[in-house]
Amino acid sequence: MTDFTHRIATIEDLDRLHALIHRAIDRLQSGFLDPDQVRASHHVMGLDTQLLRDGTYFMLFVGDVLVGCGGWSYRKTLFGGDTSLVAREPETLDPATDPARIRAMYTDPDHARRGVGRAILDLCEHAARSYGFRDAEMMATLAGEPLYHACGYRRLADPIAVASDGIGVPLVRMGKALPIGNMS
Template identity: 75%
Template sequence: MGQDVKLTPRTATIDDLDALKITIRRAIDQLQSGFLTPDQIRASHQVMGLDTQLLRDGTYFMLLDGDTIAGCGGWSYRKTLFGGDASIVAREPERLDPAIDAARIRAMYTDPGYVRRGLGRMILDLCESAARTAGFVRSEMMATLAGEPLYTACGYRRLEAPIAAAAADGVSVPLVRMGKSLQ
C-alpha cells in the first residue's frame, strides 16, 4: 500500500458497524501505546468507542481504500461529548442549539496501517464542514493524548485541564477537552 492510495469518503450506516468496531479496536490498541500504559489502553475500550447514535443520525464518516476502512470519525448535534455504546460514560441525547452550543467532534480513529497520511485531518474537515452546514459556529471534542497533537495542528485549543475518565475497573484514562471556532 503506497502513499498515493485513493481514499473515498462515505457516510457510515448501521451495516458498517462490525467493520467499524474492528478498525476502532485496532486503533485504540495500537495507536495509544506511546501515551498510555497497557492498563489504560485496556480501560480505553470502556471510555472510548463508537456511539451508534452517530450512525442513526447520519453524522459518522468513513474513508475507504476500496472496501477497507482506513479511518473514521463523526460529529454530533447532541449533548454527549464522548464515549461509545460499550462505554460507561452517560449518554445525553438531547439536541444542541447551534446558536449557543458547540457541535461535538466524536469517535475519530485511523486504522494503524494508514497513519501519517492526513486521514485525521480529512475526516475532521468532513465533520467541521457538516457541522457548519448545520449552523454550528464552534466545535468541541474530548481528545485522547495521542490525538491532541493533530487537533492542535488543526486549530483546536485546550478548554480545560486534562481529566481522568475512570473505567469500571478503576483505571483512569486521561482526556483533554478541546474546542475551535468554525467561522
C-alpha cells in the same frame, strides 16, 4: 496527498467499524498510555451508534480499504461509545449558542500519519458548519491531541482522567471556532 473517498456509515457497518476502532485503540494509544490504560480505553472510548442513526458518522476509504472513521454530533453527549461508562445525553444542541461535538475519530494504524484524521476532521467540521454550528468541541485522547492542535483546536480545560475499573484514562477537552465560508 492520498485520494480518499468517503460515505456515511450505517448500522450494517458496525462489525467493520468495531474492528478498526479496536485496532486503533490498541496500537495508537500505546505510545501515550500504559497497557492497563489502553485496556481501560476500550470501556471509555468507542462508537456511539446514535451517530450512525443520526447520519453524522463518516467512513474514509483508500480504494476499498477502510482507513478511518469519525463523526460529529448535534447532541449533548461529548464522548464515549455504547459500552462506555459515560452517560448519554441525547438532547439536541442549539447551533446558535452551542458547539457541535466531534466524536469517535479513529485511524487504521496501518494508515496513521497519512492525512486520514485531518480528512475526517474536515468532513465533520464542514458538515457541522453546514448544519449551522459556529464552534466545535471534542474530548481528545492524548494520542489525538497533537493532530487536533495542528488543526486549530485548543485545550479548554486541564486533562481529566475518566476511570474504568479503577484505571484512569486521560482525556482533554478541546475546541475551536469553525471557519466561515468554503471549507476544503
